[in-house]
Amino acid sequence: MKKQVQSSQRSESWTVLRLIRWTTKYLTEKGVKKARLDAEVLLADLLGLTRVDLYLNYDRPLIPSELAAFKERVRRRAVFEPVAYITGHKEFYSLDLKVTPEVLIPRPETELLVEEALKIAQKRLTETEDSEMEPFRVVDLGTGSGAIAITLACHLQQAVIWALDISKSALNVARSNAEQHDLNARINFMQGDLLDPLKDQIDCFDLIAANLPYVPWSAFDGMDPDVKDFEPRLALDGGEDGLDLIKKAIAQAAPLLKSKGALLLEIWPTQVSRIREAGEAFGYGQVNVCKDLAGHYRLAILMKNNPGG
Numbered sequence: 001m002k003k004q005v006q007s008s009q010r011s012e013s014w015t016v017l018r019l020i021r022w023t024t025k026y027l028t029e030k031g032v033k034k035a036r037l038d039a040e041v042l043l044a045d046l047l048g049l050t051r052v053d054l055y056l057n058y059d060r061p062l063i064p065s066e067l068a069a070f071k072e073r074v075r076r077r078a079v080f081e082p083v084a085y086i087t088g089h090k091e092f093y094s095l096d097l098k099v100t101p102e103v104l105i106p107r108p109e110t111e112l113l114v115e116e117a118l119k120i121a122q123k124r125l126t127e128t129e130d131s132e133m134e135p136f137r138v139v140d141l142g143t144g145s146g147a148i149a150i151t152l153a154c155h156l157q158q159a160v161i162w163a164l165d166i167s168k169s170a171l172n173v174a175r176s177n178a179e180q181h182d183l184n185a186r187i188n189f190m191q192g193d194l195l196d197p198l199k200d201q202i203d204c205f206d207l208i209a210a211n212l213p214y215v216p217w218s219a220f221d222g223m224d225p226d227v228k229d230f231e232p233r234l235a236l237d238g239g240e241d242g243l244d245l246i247k248k249a250i251a252q253a254a255p256l257l258k259s260k261g262a263l264l265l266e267i268w269p270t271q272v273s274r275i276r277e278a279g280e281a282f283g284y285g286q287v288n289v290c291k292d293l294a295g296h297y298r299l300a301i302l303m304k305n306n307p308g309g
């Protein structure tokens, strides 16, 4: 009798629910933090379903090829490879973006930068007389997957965008995302160090948005292995205090911005006072900061001229 039970358990098929439960337990034992969520996302993506669909298909058995492919995904996640590199894509501001290990995985925090950029743009565009209307010129500095450039192009029909990165392979991913969303006609991709490719375009830009590497060295040890062992160091490392590139960008952006232009910088929460100092030193009229949903300072907005002054 005991033998019969064992063999019937062995032949029990791997249904969606059984796999989710097994994978959640396995990934939890390996130290993966959101194991259930990851199990569901990896399985739903593999089967071409949404996570809600999974709940409606709990009893669906997997065929052997699906099972083998899922096993490989779980093996990769168990050594902390990020889910988005395994599935090859990530949602950002409701847009689906391709991601590869050559680019940073777009973060929800960066949606704050996009929201504030859109608010500034919409205010500027409503203030501008139709007769004065010219393209709204935006730079996405350190474009990576193209997340910021593509989202802004999507939501600002009047915008022409320059998407810059030092990494050629990141720019290839960004280009492919722009094509996917049919936006390459309005996005110019340029490779180079910071704003060097645009250095002659004085007083030209309405917005410069930059999510540059800003992680200070002291923070690397405390980072999750998903980030520090898999995402490109080039996208994260901002030097000893995290400000190496940001300070240069503050200096370079000032002459390139129009008089009502703004520089938006994603930042590490402890960098606020040094960013204010740099803003003052390079003649910006006002520096505002915003907190992310976790209550950390995450965004600095440097207005070229003081809007109240």
Ligand SMILES: C[S@@+](CC[C@H](N)C(=O)[O-])C[C@H]1O[C@@H](n2cnc3c(N)ncnc32)[C@H](O)[C@@H]1O
Pocket (backbone or CB within 6 Å): 103, 104, 105, 106, 107, 110, 141, 142, 143, 144, 145, 146, 147, 148, 164, 165, 166, 167, 170, 192, 193, 194, 195, 211, 212, 213, 214, 234, 235, 236, 245
């Ligand atoms: C934090 S990632 C941001 C990626 C993307 N904008 C996002 O928000 O998801 C920073 C990006 O800056 C790029 N980068 C690093 N150093 C740079 C430099 N000196 N000039 C231009 N881009 C640089 C990296 O290649 C990386 O793609």
